[in-house]
Amino acid sequence: MSAVWDLPDFDEHEGVHLICDPQSGLKAVIAIHSTKLGPAAGGVRFWHYADSGAAVTDALRLSRGMSFKNAMAGLPLGGGKGVVLAPERGATISEAQLLAFGEAVESLGGRYVTAEDVGMSEARMKVIATRTRHVSGLPVQGGNAGGDPGPFTALGIYLGVKAAAKRALGADNMAGIHVAIQGVGSVGGGLARRLAADGAKLTLADVNADKAAALAKELGADTVAANEILRVSADVVSPNALGAILTEASIAALDCKVVAGGANNQLATPADGARIHARGILYAPDYVINAGGIINVGLEYLGKGDRAEVEARIAKIPARLDEVWDESARTGAPSSEVADTIAKRLIGRG
Structure with a gap:
């Protein structure tokens, strides 16, 4: 190596x-x-x-x-x-x-x-935590911040997906909007349940096919094989599994108007952000849209705020996405590059 x-x-x-x-x-x-x-x-x-x-x-x-995520979240x-x-x-x-x-x-x-x-x-x-105090995400006490970050990540992604659908599709709500969700764990599953409650049309996939099938039955959704989900014809593709899944080949096969999901490091290379942009697909930079979980555990570690404060900060995620998309539209730069530029400036590397 x-x-x-x-x-x-x-x-x-x-x-x-x-x-x-x-x-x-x-x-x-x-x-x-x-x-x-x-x-x-x-x-x-x-x-x-x-x-x-x-x-x-x-x-x-x-x-x-x-x-970049913590800087963009204002933590x-x-x-x-x-x-x-x-x-x-x-x-x-x-x-x-x-x-x-x-x-x-x-x-x-x-x-x-x-x-x-x-x-x-x-x-x-x-x-x-029995060996170090430098740990967060511990079981929540009372109304304090903390606990499993997954549901908070899902909330932020849900709000970001709605913001993306409004911008790219002119949708005021998610009723009838087709969302293809890759990964139905704590984050993807939480997102699916919120979108189903809004009347969205869902197609689900997971490496655990039985898990995807069970959630699809619960929500009245469709399923496809895990290796097919990025090729589904949908309004929104939402990656919520592992990263590096947006490659030259997978981007060429996308049939959607929006890519917005919670997986970290979705772009296999920086050039893939430019490829999505060149195809006219609205991309939500992952570390901007998926900040809900770190907002929760970050405030827990810092000892600042309760659940209401966590949710108030998560509610600002769509505005941060709009800032990135506005700059992308103004300059012609891919949203991934715009987000990186803003984040680097915030951490003193711009």
């Missing part, structure tokens, strides 16, 4: 920490992109990677996205990310590994704040 500094996704990261604990079997990466605005906040995911290089690349991309937080390498698909992380990861977070002295991401849960955050 190339040196970390030479990797394409290394972007002046302040630190990239490779964690190895032979006793528990933990192998993890913690990437800190920026602490310009505050401690580097971003969740930790438990995932099986093809090789260790792919895990490092994922941490680099995700941590950079968190810097006094920098950007970081943790990934724990699963030895195989379907593996379970052990308590000993969670404890070791917590100790690794603690060793960074508060420069990185972890939280729940793919493959993690509130219960696992509680275990990590």
Whole structure:
């Protein structure tokens, strides 16, 4: 593997920490992109990677996205990310590994704040919290901010999808608007339920076909195979699974007016943002539309605000998207590039 500094996704990261604990079997990466605005906040995911290089690349991309996401959300937080390498698909992380990861977070002295991401849960955050106080996404107490970030991410995406439909389709509501949703976990499933309540037409897909079928039955939606969802003819395509799914080939196959979803790092390369723009498809930059979860756990960690404050801040996501889209329309630059320019300026790298 190339040196970390030479990797394409290394972007002046302040630190990239490779964690190895032979006793528990933990192998993890913690990437800190920026602490310009505050401690580097971003969740930790438990995932099986093809090789260790792919895990490092994922941490680099995700941590950079968190810097931009937190800056655009107006949070006094920098950007970081943790990934724990699963030895195989379907593996379970052990308590000993969670404890070791917590100790690794603690060793960074508060420069990185972890939280729940793919493959993690509130219960696992509680275990990590026995070894470090630099953790968020813990079970909520009373009306305070905190808990599972998924429903809050889903709320922000729902509001962003509505804003995108209004801008691209002239739709004042979602009744009859066809949305193809990739991934029906906590975020995609929450989005689907909100859109179904509005009368939207839904097509669902998930790598767990039974899960997609069960939700489709509940909501009166259609399903397609996971590898077909990005080719569905729809008004809106909403990626809510893993990233790097918008490639030269998949963009060419899109049959929609809007791409707006919660997956991180949807663009496989920066050039793919220009490809979507060239096709006249309205793109909602992922780290702008999916900020609801980090707003929730960020305010929890900072000890500021309650659920009402969280929801009030999430309600500002459509206005931030409009700011990006307005600038894109004015300059002709892709919305992905506009968002990056704004975010870089906010973290002092513009």
